[in-house]
Amino acid sequence: xxxxxxxxxxxxxxxxxxxxxxxxxxxxxxxxxxxxxxxxxxxxxxxxxxxxxxxxxxxxxxxxxxxxxxxxxxxxxxxxxxxxxxxxxxxxxxxxxxxxxxxxxxxxxxxxxxxxxxxxxxxxxxxxxxxxxxxxxxxxxxxxxxxxxxxxxxxxxxxxxxxxxxxxxxxxxxxxxxxxxxxxxxxxxxxxxxxxxxxxxxxxxxxxxxxxxxxxxxxxxxxxxxxxxxxxxxxxxxxxxxxxxxxxxxxxxxxxxxxxxxx
Amino acid sequence: xxxxxxxxxxxxxxxxxxxxxxxxxxxxxxxxxxxxxxxxxxxxxxxxxxxxxxxxxxxxxxxxxxxxxxxxxxxxxxxxxxxxxxxxxxxxxxxxxxxxxxxxxxxxxxxxxxxxxxxxxxxxxxxxxxxxxxxxxxxxxxxxxxxxxxxxxxxxxxxxxxxxxxxxxxxxxxxxxxxxxxxxxxxxxxxxxxxxxxxxxxxxxxxxxxxxxxxxxxxxxxxxxxxxxxxxxxxxxxxxxxxxxxxxxxxxxxxxxxxxxxxxxxx
Numbered sequence: 001x002x003x004x005x006x007x008x009x010x011x012x013x014x015x016x017x018x019x020x021x022x023x024x025x026x027x028x029x030x031x032x033x034x035x036x037x038x039x040x041x042x043x044x045x046x047x048x049x050x051x052x053x054x055x056x057x058x059x060x061x062x063x064x065x066x067x068x069x070x071x072x073x074x075x076x077x078x079x080x081x082x083x084x085x086x087x088x089x090x091x092x093x094x095x096x097x098x099x100x101x102x103x104x105x106x107x108x109x110x111x112x113x114x115x116x117x118x119x120x121x122x123x124x125x126x127x128x129x130x131x132x133x134x135x136x137x138x139x140x141x142x143x144x145x146x147x148x149x150x151x152x153x154x155x156x157x158x159x160x161x162x163x164x165x166x167x168x169x170x171x172x173x174x175x176x177x178x179x180x181x182x183x184x185x186x187x188x189x190x191x192x193x194x195x196x197x198x199x200x201x202x203x204x205x206x207x208x209x210x211x212x213x214x215x216x217x218x219x220x221x222x223x224x225x226x227x228x229x230x231x232x233x234x235x236x237x238x239x240x241x242x243x244x245x246x247x248x249x250x251x252x253x254x255x256x257x258x259x260x261x262x263x
Numbered sequence: 264x265x266x267x268x269x270x271x272x273x274x275x276x277x278x279x280x281x282x283x284x285x286x287x288x289x290x291x292x293x294x295x296x297x298x299x300x301x302x303x304x305x306x307x308x309x310x311x312x313x314x315x316x317x318x319x320x321x322x323x324x325x326x327x328x329x330x331x332x333x334x335x336x337x338x339x340x341x342x343x344x345x346x347x348x349x350x351x352x353x354x355x356x357x358x359x360x361x362x363x364x365x366x367x368x369x370x371x372x373x374x375x376x377x378x379x380x381x382x383x384x385x386x387x388x389x390x391x392x393x394x395x396x397x398x399x400x401x402x403x404x405x406x407x408x409x410x411x412x413x414x415x416x417x418x419x420x421x422x423x424x425x426x427x428x429x430x431x432x433x434x435x436x437x438x439x440x441x442x443x444x445x446x447x448x449x450x451x452x453x454x455x456x457x458x459x460x461x462x463x464x465x466x467x468x469x470x471x472x473x474x475x476x477x478x479x480x481x482x483x484x485x486x487x488x489x490x491x492x493x494x495x496x497x498x499x500x501x502x503x504x505x506x507x508x509x510x511x512x513x514x515x516x517x518x519x520x521x522x523x524x525x526x527x528x529x530x
Contacts, residue, residue, distance in 0.1 A: 029351055032344040036405045053400045077298035120515040124479040132496050133319040134312045138302045212391040215482055229399050245387050
């Protein structure tokens with residue numbers, strides 16, 4: 001009959017792994033919820049309470065707004081100084097952290113590891129450490145923001161320098177330039193727009209973070225917000241939150257406008 | 264475009280840095296000078312405090328307290344779980360929100376504007392502020408931490424989703440449209456498949472961000488390793504502090520390496 005006729009075997013259909021990973025994901029979610037002891041019943045029953053709770057913020061009390069504006073100014077000052085510190089540090093570190101122009105592989109490795117360490121520690125943790133070393137006040141906040149975001153900026157800048165086309169470096173090298181001249185006349189001028197863009201982005205980020213530095217005693221408006229909430233003064237807390245939101249959104253718009261001017 | 268680039272060109276024909284750069288530098292310097300007193304930046308104080316900083320660093324060189332390790336690992340696991348759950352929840356919320364907030368997939372311009380503004384409100388405040396608010400709403404524990412992280416990262420993730428949906432190739436959209444597809448079919452067969460690699464990248468970035476943030480929401484009592492960190496600093500327990508800081512560093516670094524590897528395999 002047809003026994004000796006064997007159809008050409010089709011290539012095996014590729015296995016669809018999506019359901020497998022989805023099941024693993026869901027099991028992990030279940031385990032985490034179980035382990036953290038989160039009860040969804042409480043969560044959903046609590047939703048009514050949350051709305052009742054949020055209603056307590058409905059009448060912001062701006063009577064002490066002068067104090068809050070002053071604290072907000074301090075917050076902005078911390079962010080500005082922190083960003084400047086980070087900028088200065090990363091200007092010095094970046095030439096060593098870019099693979100294509102770094103003077104020595106060991107310097108490159110060392111700086112990269114330093115960056116990883118700066119990036120891995122959250123800035124509030126750094127702020128806590130600086131507060132316990134320097135005492136309370138905005139200065140430890142400035143230092144924490146500066147060191148943490150120096151890691152960010154150096155990483156961004158060195159990646160931009162690595163992306164610049166090699167012809168530019170070759171041209172400067174061909175004139176017999178030394179390392180410093182290579183950095184000053186080939187590396188920085190090629191990425192100046194990116195440098196400004198990234199610095200503005202980091203400033204935005206630092207303003208946000210500076211609003212919470214006060215929680216660990218490192219200056220800014222965060223301390224006031226925390227104490228208002230501790231004393232259940234929701235009207236005052238609402239005013240502070242509104243001031244923070246307005247400032248952050250205004251800075252966002254300002255830096256977006258500046259960025260669009262530059263590029 | 265060309266003229267703008269020329270304006271930033273440096274070294275310039277007259278040998279000096281370009282005028283716009285000098286102006287920018289001057290504005291920043293004036294702002295720094297005006298705010299120095301507010302930020303209490305004082306070089307003398309910094310120099311004077313280096314001694315104390317070194318003393319503090321010296322105290323950190325201590326033998327680790329090994330009996331604390333099980334507790335530490337437990338807290339670290341809790342931190343990772345908070346980050347994982349928040350990422351999952353905000354992924355579930357951001358997919359629909361991202362579709363509504365993307366110019367080309369939003370069903371109506373009004374819905375587009377409403378969801379864009381909602382998203383920028385959600386990500387305006389840092390997680391720790393929302394954690395404070397949620398802690399005073401639902402009490403201490405990891406639940407307010409998860410709520411705060413989910414709330415803020417939904418704002419970030421949905422915005423990234425919307426942006427990656429906006430840049431998909433319009434030819435594929437036209438192709439699917441020409442078959443007479445519905446809105447939902449257009450999204451599932453033309454837009455999402457093209458945006459998929461970007462979406463994976465965004466989720467990995469958010470997971471990384473959430474692990475970092477989950478380590479600090481504990482400072483306000485919202486679960487995770489942060490609370491241990493504060494209490495060990497308050498109690499001057501340096502051997503614990505050292506272990507916690509190292510644990511945070513290791514966790515963040517390992518996760519970063521893993522997600523880089525995964526990213527280069529998928530994308």
